[in-house]
Amino acid sequence: xxxxxxxxxxxxxxxxxxxxxxxxxxxxxxxxxxxxxxxxxxxxxxxxxxxxxxxxxxxxxxxxxxxxxxxxxxxxxxxxxxxxxxxxxxxxxxxxxxxxxxxxxxxx
Amino acid sequence: xxxxxxxxxxxxxxxxxxxxxxxxxxxxxxxxxxxxxxxxxxxxxxxxxxxxxxxxxxxxxxxxxxxxxxxxxxxxxxxxxxxxxxxxxxxxxxxxxxxxxxxxxxxxxxxx
Numbered sequence: 001x002x003x004x005x006x007x008x009x010x011x012x013x014x015x016x017x018x019x020x021x022x023x024x025x026x027x028x029x030x031x032x033x034x035x036x037x038x039x040x041x042x043x044x045x046x047x048x049x050x051x052x053x054x055x056x057x058x059x060x061x062x063x064x065x066x067x068x069x070x071x072x073x074x075x076x077x078x079x080x081x082x083x084x085x086x087x088x089x090x091x092x093x094x095x096x097x098x099x100x101x102x103x104x105x106x107x108x
Numbered sequence: 109x110x111x112x113x114x115x116x117x118x119x120x121x122x123x124x125x126x127x128x129x130x131x132x133x134x135x136x137x138x139x140x141x142x143x144x145x146x147x148x149x150x151x152x153x154x155x156x157x158x159x160x161x162x163x164x165x166x167x168x169x170x171x172x173x174x175x176x177x178x179x180x181x182x183x184x185x186x187x188x189x190x191x192x193x194x195x196x197x198x199x200x201x202x203x204x205x206x207x208x209x210x211x212x213x214x215x216x217x218x219x220x
Binding site for chain 2: 031032034041042043044045046049087089091094095096097098099100101
């Protein structure tokens, strides 16, 4: 079983749609969690951390469920500029593990 | 503010040639440092990480090695490149603890 697994995608949605990504992790001792965004042929960039209480940044909401060992990312009112690959990251003792990524394409 | 420099941006090397990629971080002390590789259309594979000078953890057995000769310098090397070493190599740093990674711009390596 992979340490971090993500929805395979791709997700193709119209502008204005709401889209959700999930990511599961295998190690219950994982300590911190993040969502990154990666544009084509670019380095990943931090989108937002994920907290147990849930956190929101504008149209983006991240959730962590430690009991079920999954994290989620919700994007509301999708924009064309949201098109990218979204990566979840799980950290345990400074060992940062990435999911394979979910590709999102927002279409006009 | 902290910055990370990674070079070169692109590299084309023949099979069997050596490799040296360098990464330096400025504006922070004792960072955790990481090397990742991303094959075309694939996810990020952790290659090495370091929590201090001379301390290297290797994640995947292969013909690559890493060194950390100074606190903010991380080097990825190979004595003989294979075709399968082609990919997008990314250096990253973080503050020790539960903080996120910050990536360099990456090196796109093509082994021919």
